[in-house]
Amino acid sequence: MMKKYRYIFLIVAILFNGYLVYQSTLPGEKSSHNSVDVTNVVVDIVGEVPPLKDAFLDSLSFNQIHLLVRKLIGHFGAFMLSGILSFISVLLFVPNHYLRFGITFLNGIVLSMGTEWIQLHVKNRYGSIKDVGINLLGYVGMMFLIYLIMLGYNFKKKKRGNYEKRNI
Numbered sequence: 001m002m003k004k005y006r007y008i009f010l011i012v013a014i015l016f017n018g019y020l021v022y023q024s025t026l027p028g029e030k031s032s033h034n035s036v037d038v039t040n041v042v043v044d045i046v047g048e049v050p051p052l053k054d055a056f057l058d059s060l061s062f063n064q065i066h067l068l069v070r071k072l073i074g075h076f077g078a079f080m081l082s083g084i085l086s087f088i089s090v091l092l093f094v095p096n097h098y099l100r101f102g103i104t105f106l107n108g109i110v111l112s113m114g115t116e117w118i119q120l121h122v123k124n125r126y127g128s129i130k131d132v133g134i135n136l137l138g139y140v141g142m143m144f145l146i147y148l149i150m151l152g153y154n155f156k157k158k159k160r161g162n163y164e165k166r167n168i
Contacts, residue, residue: 006092013085017111020078024115028124039069075131076138083108083142091146101143108139 023031043065060068087104094100112135116127 006089009085009092010089013082013089016085017082017107020082020111020115021118023078024118024125025122026125027122031125035066035070035074038073039066042069042073071131071134075134078138079108079112079135080138080142082111083139084146086139087143087146101147104143105140108136108143112136112139 023034026034083104086107087100090100090104090107094103112132115135116129116132119125119127
C-alpha cells in the first residue's frame with residue numbers, strides 16, 4: 001500500500017514541477033493575463049474581510065497588489081508547494097538522510113534558476129535573480145519546515161520510548 005503512495009507523490013511532484021516549467025515558457029501577455037485573474041480573485045477575497053479591506057485595498061494600487069500577488073503566489077507559494085511535493089517524494093524513495101536534503105535542494109536550485117533562465121528567452125518575459133531568490137525562499141523554507149516537523153516527531157517518539165522503558 002505504501003509503495004503506491006510513494007509513486008503517486010513522485011508523479012504529482014514531477015507533474016507540478018513540469019507545470020512550473022511550462023508556466024515559465026508562456027509569453028508575457030498570457031502570463032500577465034493569468035496573474036490578473038488571480039489578482040482579481042485575491043482582491044475580491046481580501047475585500048470581504050472588513051479590517052483588511054480598508055487597510056489593504058485603499059493603501060495599494062492595483063499594480064502594487066498585482067506585483068504582490070505575483071511574487072507571493074506565483075513565485076513563493078508555487079515553489080513552496082513544489083518543495084513540499086519534491087521533499088516528500090525524495091523522502092519516500094531515498095533512505096539516506098543527507099542525500100534526501102541534497103537531492104531536494106539541488107532540484108530546487110535547478111528548478112528556480114531554470115524557470116528564470118527560460119523566461120530570459122521568452123517574448124515579453126524576463127528572468128531575475130530576485131525571483132530566483134523568492135523561488136528558493138519558498139522551496140527551501142518548506143523543506144526546513146518539514147524537517148522541523150520530522151525532528152519534533154522523532155524527538156517525541158524517542159522521548160516516549162525512553163519513558164516507557166524507565167517505567168517497565
